[in-house]
Amino acid sequence: MPASSSNDPRRAGAPMSPPSDPLSPQVSLFQDSAATPDLPEGFAYYPGYFDDKAQHMLLDEIRQIIAQAPLFTPLMPKTGQPFSVRMSNCGPLGWVSDRAGYRYQPQHPETGSPWPLMPDPLTALWENVSGFSGPAEACLINYYADGTRMGLHQDRDEETFDAPVVSVSLGDEAVFRIGGLKRKDPTRSMRLKSGDVLVFGGPARLAFHGIDRVIKGSSALLKQGGRLNLTLRRVTAL
Numbered sequence: 142m143p144a145s146s147s148n149d150p151r152r153a154g155a156p157m158s159p160p161s162d163p164l165s166p167q168v169s170l171f172q173d174s175a176a177t178p179d180l181p182e183g184f185a186y187y188p189g190y191f192d193d194k195a196q197h198m199l200l201d202e203i204r205q206i207i208a209q210a211p212l213f214t215p216l217m218p219k220t221g222q223p224f225s226v227r228m229s230n231c232g233p234l235g236w237v238s239d240r241a242g243y244r245y246q247p248q249h250p251e252t253g254s255p256w257p258l259m260p261d262p263l264t265a266l267w268e269n270v271s272g273f274s275g276p277a278e279a280c281l282i283n284y285y286a287d288g289t290r291m292g293l294h295q296d297r298d299e300e301t302f303d304a305p306v307v308s309v310s311l312g313d314e315a316v317f318r319i320g321g322l323k324r325k326d327p328t329r330s331m332r333l334k335s336g337d338v339l340v341f342g343g344p345a346r347l348a349f350h351g352i353d354r355v356i357k358g359s360s361a362l363l364k365q366g367g368r369l370n371l372t373l374r375r376v377t378a379l
């Protein structure tokens with residue numbers, strides 16, 4: 142687990158920038174921090190980590206990945222109800238969900254092909270901000286069309302929680318909600334903009350989080366509109 146203490150600059154509320162990465166300006170965390178409950182320790186926010194040029198380069202990589210591994214609609218376990226968000230993956234493993242349950246697997250659920258390789262900007266991001274000694278094994282790509290959302294949940298399908306989850310936003314802004322380790326813990330929300338990066342590490346690794354809504358037309362990055370979110374995960378123990 143990455144070291145996390147009250148002096149850790151990745152701690153919620155502290156100014157932070159990724160080690161050895163000049164792309165990230167230091168910007169204060171939340172506008173209304175006095176009025177909302179504390180964020181879990183180990184949660185870090187890097188606003189504008191990817192500048193405009195870097196976002197376009199990353200988007201080109203994601204387009205190529207989606208051309209090889211098309212977005213699919215996951216289904217809720219047991220009920221088979223479709224998610225509103227469509228998904229793909231890159232890296233050795235990918236997260237999928239269907240009637241049989243949530244899991245990681247090395248192949249696309251519809252094409253049966255291995256997931257495309259993790260692109261260099263994501264490998265570099267992981268190395269810069271994760272504080273973890275091994276590589277990320279999965280990058281889940283979520284595409285939010287207008288009107289889609291993701292309910293409050295924990296990321297807990299990995300064999301290990303020693304590594305953080307690292308998340309990148311591209312495209313339209315999203316209202317992101319984060320709470321504590323219990324579903325009923327108080328939550329707070331923040332706007333995630335294109336290029337922003339979040340890290341859920343240490344005690345925040347299992348924090349409940351979700352996307353309340355996407356703000357239509359708030360970014361020109363994606364021609365078709367909507368939002369992409371990329372979450373990098375370590376799945377197996379080192």
Ligand SMILES: O=C(O)CCC(=O)C(=O)O
Nearest residue numbers: 283296350351352370372
């Ligand atoms: O879209 C986001 O920012 C959050 C995505 C997420 O929570 C997940 O993929 O588990």
